[in-house]
Amino acid sequence: MSLLVVGLSHRSAPVSVLERASLAVETQAKLLQDTLAAEPATEAAVLATCNRIELYADVDKFHAGVAELSTLLAQHSGVGLEELTPYLYVHYEDRAVHHLFSVACGLDSMVVGEGQILGQIKDALARGQELHTAGRLLNDLFQQALRVGKRAHSETGIDRAGQSLVTFGLQQLAAGADPGRWAAGKRALVIGAGSMSSLAAATLARTGVADIVVANRTRSRADRLVEILQQGDDTSVRARAVEMSAVGDELTRADIVVSCTGSTGLVLTAGALADALGVTLDAAPERPAATVTAAPADVDQHAAWVENGSAASAAQAGRATALRRVTVPAQSTGPVRLALLDLAMPRDIDGAAHRIDGVRLVDIESLAEASADAPMAADVDRVRTIVSDEVAAFGAAQRAAHVAPTVVALRTMAAGVVAGEIARLDGRLPDLDEKQRAEITQTVRRVVDKLLHAPTVRVKQLASEPGGAGYADALRELFDLDPQTVAAVSRADLNDPNRGRS
Numbered sequence: 002m003s004l005l006v007v008g009l010s011h012r013s014a015p016v017s018v019l020e021r022a023s024l025a026v027e028t029q030a031k032l033l034q035d036t037l038a039a040e041p042a043t044e045a046a047v048l049a050t051c052n053r054i055e056l057y058a059d060v061d062k063f064h065a066g067v068a069e070l071s072t073l074l075a076q077h078s079g080v081g082l083e084e085l086t087p088y089l090y091v092h093y094e095d096r097a098v099h100h101l102f103s104v105a106c107g108l109d110s111m112v113v114g115e116g117q118i119l120g121q122i123k124d125a126l127a128r129g130q131e132l133h134t135a136g137r138l139l140n141d142l143f144q145q146a147l148r149v150g151k152r153a154h155s156e157t158g159i160d161r162a163g164q165s166l167v168t169f170g171l172q173q174l175a176a177g178a179d180p181g182r183w184a185a186g187k188r189a190l191v192i193g194a195g196s197m198s199s200l201a202a203a204t205l206a207r208t209g210v211a212d213i214v215v216a217n218r219t220r221s222r223a224d225r226l227v228e229i230l231q232q233g234d235d236t237s238v239r240a241r242a243v244e245m246s247a248v249g250d251e252l253t254r255a256d257i258v259v260s261c262t263g264s265t266g267l268v269l270t271a272g273a274l275a276d277a278l279g280v281t282l283d284a285a286p287e288r289p290a291a292t293v294t295a296a297p298a299d300v301d302q303h304a305a306w307v308e309n310g311s312a313a314s315a316a317q318a319g320r321a322t323a324l325r326r327v328t329v330p331a332q333s334t335g336p337v338r339l340a341l342l343d344l345a346m347p348r349d350i351d352g353a354a355h356r357i358d359g360v361r362l363v364d365i366e367s368l369a370e371a372s373a374d375a376p377m378a379a380d381v382d383r384v385r386t387i388v389s390d391e392v393a394a395f396g397a398a399q400r401a402a403h404v405a406p407t408v409v410a411l412r413t414m415a416a417g418v419v420a421g422e423i424a425r426l427d428g429r430l431p432d433l434d435e436k437q438r439a440e441i442t443q444t445v446r447r448v449v450d451k452l453l454h455a456p457t458v459r460v461k462q463l464a465s466e467p468g469g470a471g472y473a474d475a476l477r478e479l480f481d482l483d484p485q486t487v488a489a490v491s492r493a494d495l496n497d498p499n500r501g502r503s
Contacts, residue, residue: 003059003060003061003063003066003093003094004057004058004059004093004094004097004098004138004142005057005058005059005060005063005066005067005070005091005092005093005094005097006055006056006057006058006091006092006093006097006100006101007055007056007067007070007071007074007089007090007091008048008053008054008055008056008074008089008090009022009053009054009055009074009085009088009089009090010052010053010054010055010090010109011052011053011111011365011369012109013088013089013090014088015088016346016364016365016366016369018080018084018085018088019052019053019054019346019365020346020347020348021078021079021080021347022054022074022078022079022080022085023049023051023054023078023346023347024047024049024054024077024078025263025265026263028077029047029049029128030128030132031077032045032047032056032073032074032077033045033046033047033128033129033132033134034132034134035073035076035077036056036058036069036070036073036134037134039069039073040065040069041058041060041061041062041065041066041069042058042059042060042066042069042070043058043059043060043061043136044058044059044129044134044135044136044137044138044139045057045058045059045129045134045135045139046058046125046126046128046129046134046135046139046143047125047128047129048101048104048121048122048125049125050118050121050346051166051197051261051344051345051346051365052110052111052346052365052369053104053109054074054078056070056073056074057097057101057139057142058070059136059138059139063093067091071085071086071089074089095392095396098142098392098395098396099388099389099392101122101142101143101146102145102146102149102150102388102391102392102395103385103388104118104122104146105118105119105122105146105147105149105150105153106149106150106153106154106159106384106387106388107150107153107154107159107384108381108384108385108388111166111365111368111369112165112166112169112368113159113381114159114160114381115165115166115169116150116154116160116165117165117166117196117197117200118150119147119150119151120196121196122143122146122147122150123143123147124196125143126139126140126143126144126147129143138399141395141398141399142395145391145395149387149388149391152387152391153384153387153388156383156387157380157383157384157387158379158380159380159381159383159384165200165204166197166344166368167197167200167201167204167259167342167344168180168204169368169371170259170342170344170363170368171184171204171205171208171342173363173367173368173371174257174340174342174361174363176361180208181208181209184205184208184209184210184257185208185209185210185211186209186210186211187210187211187256187257188210188211188212188213188214188254188255188256188257189202189205189210189212189213189214189255189256189257189258189259190213190214190216190248190251190252190255190257190258190259191205191213191214191215191216191226191258191259191260192216192217192245192248192258192259192260192261192262192268192269192349193216193217193260193261193262193263193345193349194215194217194219194222194223194225194226195261195262195263197261197344198215198217198226198259198260198261198262199226199229201259201261201342201344202215202226202230202240202259203229203230205238205257205259206230206236206238206240207236210238210257211238211239212238212239212240213227213230213238213239213240213241214240214241214242214243214251214255215227215230215240215241215242215243216242216243216244216245216247216248216251217242217245217262218245218262220242220244223242223243224242226242227240227241227242248268248269249273249276249277252269252273252274252277252339253277255339256338256339256340257339257340257342258339258340258341258342258350259342259344260341260342260343260344260345260349260350261343261344261345261349262345262349263345264345264347264349265347267348267349267350267351268345268349268350269341269349269350269351269354270351271351271353271354271356271357274339274341274350274351274354274357274360275357277339278338278339278357278359278360280357280358280359282353282356282357336359337359337360337361338359338360339359339360339361340360340361340363341354341360341361341362341363342363342364343362343363343364343365344364344365345365346365348364348365350362350364352364404460404461404472404473404476405461406473407473407476407477407482408457408460408461408476410477410482410483411453411457411476411480411482412453412457414480414482415449415453416449418449419442419445419446419449422445423438423441423442423445426441456476460472460473460476
C-alpha cells in the first residue's frame, strides 16, 4: 500500500486561499483523470468540501507523487504552486489512513463532531467509482472511512461536541439567544438546492421559521426541495420555490438568508442587499475593524515534510513558527433586520455587507474563528481511540490482502499438479472404475491441501503484521510462481463488480 494524500483545509490555509482554490464538480473530474494520467498514480479520489480540498492517490513513488499531486492541485485550482505550497499538508500510508478516518469522524471538521462530512466522503467515493479512478485501495479506504465515521457517531457522544455548520451558523446569527426563539415566526430565503442548502432548509424548518422560500438556478430542484419540506411530519413550515431572478424581491421580505451555491461569483452583492433594505450603501458608515491573531504555514517546514514524508499539519507548524495579524470587519451593533449565513466556498455573499446597518453576516471565515474556541467533549478522546484501532485493523487487512493473490495462485498451481497426475494415472491404469478413481483423486487432493494449509495460513498471519509484505515475495520465490499468474488473480479480484460496495 502506497497511499498518499496532499491537500489543504481550514486548519492549514486562510479562507481567502480556500476560496480561490475551490473546485467545481467538472474540475474535480478533470483533476482525477489527469492524476491517473500522471506516472506515479494508479488510483485517485478527491474530497472537496467548503473547507477542504484533498487529493488521494495510490502512488509507487513518494517524492514524485508529492510533486505531481501538488502540481495538479495548483493547476486545477488556479492558485500558483508557489503560493499554494505553504498551505499544503502531506500524509502518507498509515498516516494518510489516520487522517481520512479522523475526517470521517468529524475530528478535523471546522465544527468538531459534525456529521455532514460522511455524505461528502460518500460522494467522493461515488465520483471515483463513476469515473473508474478509484480502484481496490481507495474503494476499501473510503468504504471503511464511512464505517468508522458511523461507528464513532453511534458508539460515542461525538455529536454532542459539535453540530453541522448550519446549526452552528444559526447559533452565531442568534448571537447568544436561543436559536429556536430567535428564528420562531421568521421568514427565510434559501439560495441553492444542493445538499448543504437542503440541510439548511430542513434545519430552519425544525428551528421554527414560519416561511421558507427556495431559489435555485434549476427550478425543478427547488420544487423538489419544497416538496420534501412540506412532507415533513415534525414541522408546519410554509414553503415555496422561486426562480433565481426573483431573489431581489424575496430579499425585501426575508428575515434570514442562507446561501450555498456552486457559483464562482457573488450571488448577493452589497448593493443588492442595500437596495432590499432601502438604504444607500455609499452612505453606510465604516465601522472599526477587529484584529485577531492567525498563524500561517511555514514554507521551509513544508519542504521538510515533503522531504521526510512527515504527516504534520501546516497549521500546527505555523503556530510554532510565526504569527500574523489579520483584520476582520466588525459587525453591526444595531438592530438586525436581515441575518445572512453564507456557507458557500467560494463565498456567495459580498463581504462588504458588513457595512450595511441592520445586516448581520456569518460566513465560513467567521465560523472558523468562532469554532476555534468551542468546547471539546470528553467523547472526542474515545473517538480518537476508535480511529487508532481502526487504522491498525485497516493496515493489517490491506497487508493480508496483498498476499492473498499469491496464495490463490499457489493453490491454483497445486490444483493443476493434481489434475496432471490424475490424468497420468488414468493413462497407466485405464481399468480403474469411477469409484476407485474418485477415491484416489480425493486422497491426492487431501494430501496437497494438508501440506499447503499451515504455510498459507501462517503467511497470511505474518503478512498482516507491519513489514509483512515481503512474505508474498518469498512465497512466489519458494514455489516458483509465475508473476503473471499472480497479477491475473489480482486483476480478477479488482474487476469484481461486487467489491467495495455496501
